[in-house]
Amino acid sequence: MIEALVGDAQRLLDGLGGWDLDAGGAEAVGLLALVAGQDVEPGEGSDGTDGRWRIARGVAADRVISVHDPDTRHVHKSLHQRTDGYKAHVAVEPDTGLVTDCTVRQASGAQNHEAAVGVQLLAGEQPGLQVLGDSAYGTAEARVALADAGHDAVIKPIPLRTVIEDGFTRDDFLVDEATKTVTCPAGHTVAINRARGAKFGIRCRDCPLRARCTTSKNGRKLTLHEHDSVLFAARRHAETPEFQEVYRQHRPMVERSIAWIVRGNRKLRYRGTTKNDWWLHQRVAAINLKRLIALGLDNIDGIWMIPATA
Secondary structure, X not given: OHHHHHHHHHHHHHHOOOOOOOHHHHHHHHHHHHHHHOOEEEOOXXXXXXXXXXXXXXXXXXXXXXXXXXXXXXXXXXXXXXXXXXXXXXXXXXXXXXXEEEEEEEOOOHHHOHHHHHHHHOOOOOOOXXXXXXXXXXXXXXHHHHHHOOOEEEEOOOOOOOXXXXXXXXXXXXXXXXXXXXXXXXXXXXXXXXXXXXXXXXXXXXXXXXXXXXXXXXXXXXXXXXXXXXXXXXXXXXXXXXXXXHHHHHHHHXXXXXXXXXXXXXXXXXXXXXXXXXXXXXXXXXXXXXXXXXXXXXXXXXXXXXXXXX
16 A cells, blocks of 8 residues: 555656746645655665565654644654644743743754753743753753753653663662763773763673663663763752652642643644744733733732732
8 A cells, every 4th residue: 555655656746857846836746755755665675675665664753744734743742642733832930820931843853852942941031040840851951051041950850761670770870970980789890981881791791680780691781971960960859858849839830821721722723833833922921911810910000010929
């Protein structure tokens, strides 16, 4: 079936080869070529191809999923929860629930990642903010950018994973950036190489802790992030009572603000990021006004203000 569809698309494109297309026509043909080709690849033969097409092994980067709205992408809320569309990003003042900035972006691409967009939404703020966020915003790059801007990150760390149940994670190893060495739970110390890797190799062969550490015949290997110390400190900070108290105190108001935005508006009204971004800003402005009125916004001596509370 996939071969027939690709073949039909290819014949259509070949037939358009001699046409003098205007800008709109050329864009449509380009989109057709992209959609037709992004999910298939040549079959393998003795010369690298057998003249047939097969479904591509892997997903095309920045995969276009709709010819009607080419800006839409697959949205992954979790490993098992997926939808199609866009991602809306908001910055919320947690004491009042007022949205201070927002944007609609494509759901894929490094420039559209939650952490990258979150930092952009705070670009105009004065230093000294306490920035809260879930683990999607907890990349090392975002934490460094927030620290450089003078903010304090109260962001859930990205959880560590291990292929062995109850096995050792990065945090069970002692990393010494000063000496460029890593010491494992069994006490073996190796150097960190230029690629930020630490290989324990034969040291794992007869190690009594091997069953909790690695299943590789070549022994345990750690690959350290460029900002490993930043991520390690964030995980330790998240375990403190102070972090837990602040996070529990402010998260409910932020979740409530997001619920106000999406209530009855899970489906967007327009195509493309530009129009949907405009729609989101209009909705947020209306919700902010409603929230301000609920907080007691009043005109006192010609000045709009919210009365102070004890």
